Amino acid sequence: xxxxxxxVCSSDQLHNRAFYSDELNRLERSTVRPVSAIVIDLNGLKxxxxxxxxxxxxxxxxxxxxxxxxxxxxxxxxxxIGGDEFAILLPGADKQVAAxxxxxxxxxxxINNQFYSSAPLSLxxxxxxxxxxxxxxxxxxxxxxxxYEHKNAYYAALRSxxxxxxxxxxxxxxxxxxxxxxxxxxxxxxxxxxVIWWLVQIQADRRSVVACSL
Numbered sequence: 001x002x003x004x005x006x007x008v009c010s011s012d013q014l015h016n017r018a019f020y021s022d023e024l025n026r027l028e029r030s031t032v033r034p035v036s037a038i039v040i041d042l043n044g045l046k047x048x049x050x051x052x053x054x055x056x057x058x059x060x061x062x063x064x065x066x067x068x069x070x071x072x073x074x075x076x077x078x079x080x081i082g083g084d085e086f087a088i089l090l091p092g093a094d095k096q097v098a099a100x101x102x103x104x105x106x107x108x109x110x111i112n113n114q115f116y117s118s119a120p121l122s123l124x125x126x127x128x129x130x131x132x133x134x135x136x137x138x139x140x141x142x143x144x145x146x147x148y149e150h151k152n153a154y155y156a157a158l159r160s161x162x163x164x165x166x167x168x169x170x171x172x173x174x175x176x177x178x179x180x181x182x183x184x185x186x187x188x189x190x191x192x193x194x195v196i197w198w199l200v201q202i203q204a205d206r207r208s209v210v211a212c213s214l
Contacts, residue, residue, distance in 0.1 A: 013065050014086065020079035023089055028136045030091065035136065036098035036129040038088040038105075039143040040068075041151055043122040045084040056119070063121055067108050071101065087140070095129045102127055124151035 015023075027035055042064055049057035061080075068078040068086060078088045088105075090098055102125060113120040126147025130139045 014068060015077055015079035017079065017081045019077070020081050020087060020089070023077055023079075024136045024140070027089065027091055032091050033132075034092070034094050034130045035139060036090040036093040036095070036101075036127065037136075037140050037143040038090070038098065038102060039126045039140065039147040040086040040088070040105075041124045041147055042084040042086070043124055043151070043154060048119075060119070060121060063112055063116065064123075067105065067112055067121070070108050071104050076101075087143075093129070098127050098129055122154075124148075124154055126150060 042060060045057055045060060048060055064086065065080075068088065072078040072088055075092070076088060076090050078086065081087050088101065090101060093101070105125070109121055109123065124147055126143045126145065126149070128139055128142035128146060130136075
């Protein structure tokens, strides 16, 4: 559960909508540009709550918080802005830096799923970088539209696979709602080192961009 009036959500330890709204207003007044926004939807949360209980859904939310808190550092901020929706705000980040952040989110997501292979996290993600004179409201709207395009494509593919496999037998194991195919890559330690390397690069790029903007 979440107290939507507070700055931090206790279930995932991310900033909450109140903080997110304040940060958007602050960025609107700020001269730091560009700003990038990443909007994320946690696939299958409602199905997990309905079919497996709210404890299972809360576990997914906690893990999502682990992923985002492991990736996002100041001056960037990650927030839970709805029941299954999250956002990352990246002041001073251009398209290249935003793309690197997206890659890092997916890298850490894969590592997290290696530890929870029976209930992997799946997400739909949209990203946008501000254009000259664009408002923060418009920026977030573009990222949100991009996220829903990916989400619609995800569920369309899921329905297609379900139809194709309707006549096939299974081994009796239940498939978690919104699950991702488990990565076949090996070497969790190597992947973790790769994530740390990405974080260092992102921070260096961000500092360079912000310094140039000041």
